[in-house]
Amino acid sequence: MTESLGTLSQDAAGRQEASRELLQRPIxxxxxxxxxxxxxxxxxTALKSTFASELGYTLIVESTFARLVKxxxxxxxxxxxxxxxxxxxLGASSYALLALTGAALLAPGMGDQVLLSTLVAQVREDAAARGIALSENITDRRRLVAALQVLxxxxxxxxxxGxxxxxxxxxxxxxxxSVARPLLPHLLTHPLGPDTELAHVLAVPTDDPRKRLRRRLVEDPISLRRDLSDSEQDVLAREKTDLTRQLDEYFGLTLEVRAEGVLAYDSDARLSDIEFPGSGSLKQATLLLVGELVERLPAAQARTELLAPWPLVDQILSELTAENERSWKQEYVDSVVALRTDVVALLHDFRMAESRENGxxxxxxxARYRPTTGSPT
Known part of the structure; x- marks a missing residue:
């Protein structure tokens, strides 16, 4: 019996690890x-069922690859x-080159192996046919390298x-x-044709609110209540207990429901494409700014958010830059504007803040990231 329970526990842990990796890396x-x-x-079998029933995703598993189609x-x-x-x-031009490279790999005559020079020649030919300038200079070559490195x-x-x-x-x-040819047709989530409309490709499924809410929680750091539909809020209220258990069991996420929204966080900090808090000038500046704003702004200002006027944000960043000028990037030391731009972008990526005209x-x-004595967070 003990051995059976141990096996079941290992299987559950294995499924969770696999599902977490697929969410992070769909290929x-x-x-x-x-x-x-x-x-x-x-x-x-279990993973396909979980992704389909909980998130509405399709998992393709073959002998040489697995592809989670979100x-x-x-x-x-x-x-x-x-x-x-x-x-x-990546910039817009590298995205265009990524698409052209994928199309070139599907061109007649492309086999399981191809010389890079041959592939590049095909990409250049296709780019020219579509009026896209692609020279042989080092700048364009590096853009193409960025696209190739993604593949x-x-x-x-x-x-x-080589x-x-x-x-x-x-x-x-x-x-x-070498080309993973069996995987190639599965790169796109939707087949594209001459008459395909972008709006159709990017349309969010209008399936049941249960799946939609779960997708929000596993893909987004936080779901604000104002962004949830009435039906999604109803699901949250009725299924909070089941939702908490399932997010933990399937994906290792902890659910936290607050007045302003819902947070599903990863205590291991692995299920994210951006580490925060973390090392580097930008992340340090962002963390310190959050701490200073929470300390300086009146707690009663608002129940769900604090509004920091832009002059106060700039003042704090200037003070932090002066204190850390020897260790932070020179670009940020020289320009508070550049630092503010990147800090605000990072806060937006983590749904911790929004830019308003007045602040x-x-x-x-x-506030959960406010630095405390003896703790990095």
Missing amino acids: ITAARDPELLSLIRKHA TPLEPTAPTRALRRPNGVP VEWGLLGETD TVTAWGDNASNDALL LALHAHA
Whole structure:
């Protein structure tokens, strides 16, 4: 009996680990993550059922890959940009090149392996046909490298001989790439054709409020009550106990319901594309700003948010910059405007604050990050 209970516990832990990884990385390949793919395949039936019934997602599991096909996020959800290895978000031109590269890999004659030079030639040909300028200079080459690195990170492309980075440094450094061809047709969540309308591709499903609420909670740091429909708020009120248990059991998330909204947080801080709190000038400045605003603004100002006038935000950031000028990035030391822009963007990504014409509106749950003595958070 003890052995059976232990096995059940291990299976539950394995399913949770697999579901968490898939939420974070919807594409898993045998080439890059053989052990994780093996775990997903072991629990494929249960995982498919959970994702379909709880979130309305489709999980595709094959011998060489797993692909979690998500639905479009709510309009209020923060944007999750693709990023270069150094953390810089991809620009619009790199997104265009990513789409062109995916299309080029589907061109007639492209096999399971392709020379990088051949792939690039096809991308350039397709770009020219669509009126997209793509020269051979180092700037355009680096944009193309950023797009190619995304496909390498996803496991769609494998660097068999040579690397994409080396080609980016010098175009004479060719590389042999392996193509995960069975995965290629599953990159897009919707098939695209000449008559496909963008609004259709990005439309949020109008399925039952139960799934919609659960999607909000697993994909967004916080769901504000004002963003929830009446039916979603009804589900929250009626199913709070079940919702709390299921989010914990399936995804390892802890549910916290407040007056201003609902928070489903990961106590391990792993189920996020951005670490916060964390190291680096920007995250340190953001954390310290939140602490100062919570301390300086009157607690009775509002029940669900604190409004910090922009002059106060700039004053605090200037003070923090002066105190940390030796350790923070020179860009931020030289320009409080640049620091404020990036700090506000980070707070917005975590749904901790919103920009208003008259100031920064700090949501009540941001106070959980207020620094305290003896604690980094």
